[in-house]
Amino acid sequence: MGILGLSKLIADIAPHAIKEMEIKNYFGRKIAIDAYMSLYQFLIAVRSEGSQLVSTDGETTSHLMGTFYRTIRLVENGIKPVYVFDGKPPDMKSHQLNKRAERREEAEKELQKATEAGDQESIEKFNRRLVKVTKVHNEEARQLLKLMGIPVIEAPCEAEAQCAALVKAGKVFASATEDMDALTFGTNVLLRHLTFSEARKMPVQEFHLDDVLKGLGLEQKEFIDLCILLGCDYCGSIRGIGPKRAIELIRQHRSLEEVLRNIDTTKYPPPEEWDYERARELFLQPDVTDPKEIELKWSDPDEEGLFIDLCILLGCDYCGSIRGIGPKRAIELIRQHRSLEEVLRNIDTTKYPPPEEWDYERARELFLQPDVTDPKEIELKWSDPDEEGLVQFLCGDKQFNEERVRNGAKKLMKARSGTTQGRLDGFFTISTTPNPKRKAEEDKKNSAKKKAKVGGGGRGRKPK
Structure with missing residues (x-):
């Protein structure tokens, strides 16, 4: 959810705190990306004919398609992305998670009605509301990013808080997420729309916390109290107090304690057991991994993995191959789609049917992790013949x-x-550059031979 109404409030009161940028402006920047938010976007946006992309066995692949191609776009623009995955949510978030579950139940009921009525527009709308990032989605995305050579961080709790910690420590330039609470956690720079599709032509929104605080006339702690009053993931808000009234109250009274002392609580009753103090503490002291302990390392993509998939597609000892796909077509498919999973999603399986129960994943694992004796335990010894x-x-x-x-x-x-004498090239450096003196002598000999051929007698044709 983030912070209700915060982005519009900043746009209205402190517009100078928001810059509209192009992705190319972040060339050379390291950016921490909220993985959950990106995957959620991809599951909603990356679709075919209104439905999520799926594999041949019906498993969703929209999150992988989005992660793969949007990450490539970032890297091509000179950005060094770091994906941060959520850990265990704080206990105070349970009420918000319960509300989401209730909304999904309502959406399921509405979807059923729309399906019975054949209302395609409503079907698509409620299908999107049912989108949920699962553990499987997270694990597959992590695996993909590691194969691509992109750093992955597991946050102990909230990903936005970990992103903010990395920014504050100077490890990265900015946090990239659609959730405005990254500012509440104290990120110096927040980027929104960074992982949006290029086709949407949405500029990247760059928020600077210092300019936000200056424009709102607040200190960071007061800003946190404003965010809690607006509505956050950790506790309810006061019904009847909208963004405009909230900023007025915080500016006037400077803390939630003073706000509660001065408002008419019969007209604006706070939620029962409103634990805003604990919510404030979660923003001020979030559970994050110390950025000093995090080493960010970008590595080359796993070309070996692609080569193994090519070998399996060509045909190996461990599983059959796809009839009709020869070596030339196989290399084209792997170059284009980068994995067997993507090949199977994109080829016409009626024309090129894979073998029944084609266990290419196990075959791949046999190549990547073969059962071998540890070479460290092997002593190579050549003895005299008996x-x-x-x-x-x-x-x-x-x-x-x-x-x-x-x-x-x-x-x-x-x-x-x-053989005990060793190779000569172990003692001398072999040069491929010819000896100039010898080369001159050979050129002289070759020239003399040519002259002899041209000037020699015989009944050959006269030279022109």
Whole structure:
């Protein structure tokens, strides 16, 4: 939910605190992105004919499509993104989560009515209201981002709070989320619409906390009290007090304690057991990982993983291949879609049906994590050949010629003693540059040969 009405209030009272920017303006910037908010956007926005994208087995893939291509867009614009995932929500958020569950139940009922009535517009509307980011969505996105070489951070609690901590510590330039409570947590710079589709042509909104506080005429603690009064995720708000009245009250009384002492609580009754003090503490002292303990590392994308998927598509020992897709088509598909999952989502499976129960994921795992002895435990040792043992093993029943076997053993012994001398290129640097003197002599010889050919007798044709 974030903070109700805060973005409009800032736009009305402190418009100078908001800048409209293009994505290219953040070239070279490190930005912490609220992963939950991005995935939620992708599940709603990345659709085909009004429905979420799904795999061949019906699993949702909109979140992966959005994460993959929007992240590529950020990186192509010179941005270094860091995705921050939510941890366990604070206990005080439970009432808000319960409200969301109730709204989903209502949406399900309305969806059923719209489906029975055949109202396509309402079906799409209520389907979007039922969107929920699941643990599976989070785990798949984490896996994808790691394969792409993008840093992932697991926040102990709220992702927005962790993003803000990274900004305040100077680890990143800004927090990117649609939730305005990133400002309440103290992020110096908030970016909204950063991960929106390019097709929407929405400028990035850049909020600067210092300018927000200056424009509203508040200190950070007073700003937190304003956000609680407006309505936040941790406690209810006072019915009848909207954004305009809220800023007036905080400016006049400077704290929620003083506001409660001076308003008519019979006209504006606060919620029962309104624990605004604990909510304030959650904003002032959020549960975050110390940014000093976080190392941000961007690595190269996992090309090996793509190569393995190509090999499986070509055909390997562990599972069948797709009939009709040869080597040329296979490399085109992997280059375009970057994984077997995406290949299967995008090819015509009626024309190119995959094998029944095609367990390419297990095959991939066998290539990535094969069952092998740890090389550290292996000692490589070459010993002298056992001439008598060879004769005993090969001669007799196997009827090898004894003399040839003994000669072979002696050759092994000789070759073995010779290898101990080492390679010459271990002692000398081999240069590929030709010796200038030798090259001049060879050029002279070649020139003389050409002249002899041209000026020589015989019945050949005259040179032109």
